[in-house]
Amino acid sequence: MFDNLSTRLGKVFDRLKGKGVLSEGDVGDAMREIRVAMLEADVALPVVKDFIASVREKAVGQEVLRSITPGQMVVKIVNDHLRELLGGATSELKLASPPAVILMVGLQGSGKTTSSAKLAVRLRKDRKKVLLASLDVQRPAAQKQLEVLAQQAQVDSLPIVNGQQPLDITRRALESARREGFDVLILDTAGRLHIDESLMVELLQVRDLAKPHETLLVADALTGQDAVNVASHFHERIAVTGIVLTRLDGDARGGAALSMRQVTGRPIKFVGMGEKLDALEVFHPDRMAGRILGMGDVVSLVEKAAEIVDKDEAERLADKLQRGSFSLEDFKSQLLQVKKMGGMGGIMGKLPGIAKLKAQMGEAKIDEKIIGRQIAIIDSMTKIERRNPKIIDGSRRRRIAKGSGTDVADVNRLLKQHRQMQDMMKQMKKAGGLGNLKNLLSRGGLGGMKLPPGLMPPR
Template sequence: MFDNLSERLSESLRKVSGQARLSDDNIKDTLREVRMALLEADVALPVVKSFVEAVRARAIGQEVSRSLTPGQAFIKVVQAELENVMGSANADLDLSVKPPAVILMAGLQGAGKTTTVAKLARFLRERKKKSVMVVSADIYRPAAIRQLETLAGDVGAMFHPSSENEKPVDIAQGAIEAARRKFADVLIIDTAGRLHIDESMMGEIRELHQFAKPVETLFVVDSMTGQDAANTAKAFGEALPLTGVVLTKTDGDARGGAALSVRYITGKPIKFLGVGEKTDALEPFHPDRVASRILGMGDVLSLIEEAERKLDRKKAEKLTKKISKGKSFDLEDFRDQLQQMKSMGGIGGLMDKLPGMGQLQQAAQEHVNDKSMGRLEAIICSMTPQERRYPDVINNSRKRRIAAGSGAQIQDVNRLLKQHKQMQKMMKKFGKKGGMANLMRGMGGMRPPGGGGMPPFGR
C-alpha cells in the first residue's frame, strides 16, 4: 500500500531536504508536486486542498524558517499534517460494557465484510483474549451464512446459526440471548450488503442497529475504490452512527487515497486495515506509523510487534544455542528461517516496514521475492531428513531426484548447496558472539535459484 504515493512524495521532498534555506519558490514547486502526488493517489480534492494549505501555512512560519535544517523541518511538517488528516492516534475498539459487547459490521457487497468479521474475531481472541461469537444477518446472499460458519471454525469463534427465512432483527435477538448464555465477551453481527446504496437496505440496517444497540458500528470498505470509499462511508455515516472504518484489500492498493480521505470526509477514525486474504491479516490503524511509511521512513514498531507475535521464540532460542555450541547450521534450520520469514509477510511485508527501503523494494523484489523463496523451500522439502541434516551425502543421483521432486533444475540444487556451505562458514565464525542477529545478517549473502540476492538483515 502507498507505493506510488510514497515514491512520488519522497522524490518531491528529497529536493528540499538538503536546502540550507527555503524560499517561496522552492516551497511552491514542492507543494505543487505534493498536490499532484496526492491527486494521482486518488485522494479526494477537498482533502488535497486542505492538506496543501495547512503545510504551506506551517512551512512559511517560524517553525521552519528559524530551524537550523529547514529542509528536514519541512518534511516533519508534511508528516505531522499526514497524521492530522488520518487521525492523531490509533482509535481502539470500545468494549467496556456489560457483555456481550455487540459489534455491527456494515458495508457494500464485495467489500469483504464476512472475511473481516472472521479476522476481527481472531484479532479479539488472540490479542485481546476475548471470547467471541459471530452471527450472519445476511439473508440475501447465497451461502453467506455457511461461509461465516466455516470461517468461525477456522478462527475458533463461536457461531450462532441463522436462516434465510428469519428476519435480521430476530436473528440478532437470538444471537444476543445465545451470547449471554454462553458468556461471550463480544458478539459480531455480519449484515447484508448491496451492490449500491439503496433506501430499503438503509432502513433494514437502521432497524437492526436500533434493536442491537451495538457499542461499535464499523463500516467495511474496499480501499481500492479510492475516493468512492470515502463518499460511500459518508453516505453510510449519515444513515448510521458509525464509530469507525475498516479498510480492506489494502495489500492490493498501491495508491492509498482512501486512507487519506476517509477520516477527513466522514469524521470517523480508521480502526483497522485488511492487509491480506488470511484470517490473521488485520492490523490496527496507526496514523503516525502509516505517515512514516508513506514518507519512506518505515514502520519499525509494527515490525517488532509482528515479530513478537508471529516468530517462534522457542525455535529461535534453540537455533541460537545450537550455533553457539559450534553445531552445524543444517538445511532444516534454513527451511525454518524461510518459513518464519513467510509468516512475517514475506520479503515484501518486511521491506515495506524497514526504513529507507522504499526506493530499493522494487529492484530487490526483481531479484528475490516470495516465489523464489518458495522455490528454495520446495528444494529443501524434497530432500530426505538425512539429506537435510547431512547435506554432504547428496550425490549426483540424489540431486536429480531432489530437482525432479521440487520442479527445479539440478543447477538450482547445486546453487542452494553452495550457498548453504557459505552460511555454515558464517555461522561458525559468528555463532559464539552474535547469535540470531548475525544469522539474519548472514542471510544477506544468500542467492535464490535464478540469481539475485537476498536483502541484508540487521538487528
C-alpha cells in the first residue's frame, strides 16, 4: 500500500534531512520531486497543484530555512498537509436512534456486498444488533451471496422473497428492523457496470423511502481516478455521506485515497485491507499520512494486537516462559498470532521505516509464506513430538516433512529456531529479565506480536 509513493518521498526527505542548511532552491527541487511522485501515484492534477503550492508557501518561510533542523521542519509541514488532504480528523459513523439505516451504493464489482458484511462484523463487535438486506435483483444470486456472508458474519439477513422489487424489499426490511429491535439495518443496493439513469432513479427512490442515516459509496481503490470520478457522480445525485475504499492493501499508488476527500468533499470512513470479513478498518487520516511518509502506524498495530491476542492465553504463555517451558505447541500459538496480525507484511507495514525494511526483506529473500509452512510442519507432528522435540530423530523428521509437504531442511530449521527461543528464555530467566514479561504480555500481547528468531527482519 502506497509503496511507490512512500519510497519516492523517503528518498526526497533523506536528502533534505542530510543538509544542515536549506535554501529556497533546495526546497524547490524537493517540491518538484514530490509533485512528480504524486502524479505518478495517480493523484488528481488539481489536488497535486494545491498541495504543492500550500507546502511550498510554508516551507520557504524564514522560520523553516533558519531552523536548526530545516529538513525535519519540511517533513512535518508535508505530514500536516498530507493529513489534511486525506481528511483531517477521523470520520465516525453517525448512527442515530435505532434502527439506524446504512445505504451501501456503488458500481458492480466494487465490493459492495462483501463490504456490507464486513461492516456488519464491525458493528456486531461493537455490540450492535445488525440486519443485512439485499436490494440487488439485477445480479444473479446476489441476494443468496449476502445471505451466506451474513451467516459467516454471524448476523441476521432479511429472508429472500423471489420476485420482490427493491422498493418492496426496502419496506419489508424497515418493518422487520423496527419490529425485531435491530440497532442497524444495512441495505446492499444493486450496482451497474457503469453509471446510468435507471440506477440513479432506483437509488433515489430507495433513499427517499429508507431515509438513511449514512449513505456510503463503495469504490475500488485500484481503479485510481475512475473511483474518484464515480464518487463525484454519485455524490452529485444522491448525496453520499462517506466513502468505503476497497482493496487499498493492493494499491501501490494510492491516488484514489489521496484525491477522494478534496475532489468529492466526502470523507473516507472505512478501507478494505484484505478479503476476510474482519479486514475492514476505520480510516485514520493522521495514521495513514504517517504510513505514507514511512513513520509507521504503531497505534493501529497495538490496537490490532489487543483485539487479536487472547489475554488468558498470553498470561498462560508468560507463566510457561517464566518456568522455562516453551513447547512447539506454544511456538505454533505464537505463529498463529503473527498470522492473524497479517503476517510479517501486515506487521512491518505499520512499523516506522517500512520502505527500508521491505527493501532489506527483498535482499534477504525472506518468504512471506514461511509462517504457513512452519504451522504445517508442527501440525504434522504427534502431540508427544510437539511437547518433547528431542525425540524427533531422522526418520521422524522425514515423516514430518512428507506430511507437511516440506523438506527435511525446513523441519530442521524450525527445530533450530525453537531451540534458539528456549535458550533465549533460559538466558533471560538466569539474568532476571523475565520479571515483567507476564505484565507485558497481558497488557496487549506484545509477545504475540514478537517474531520468532529466523522471522525477524534483517538489521
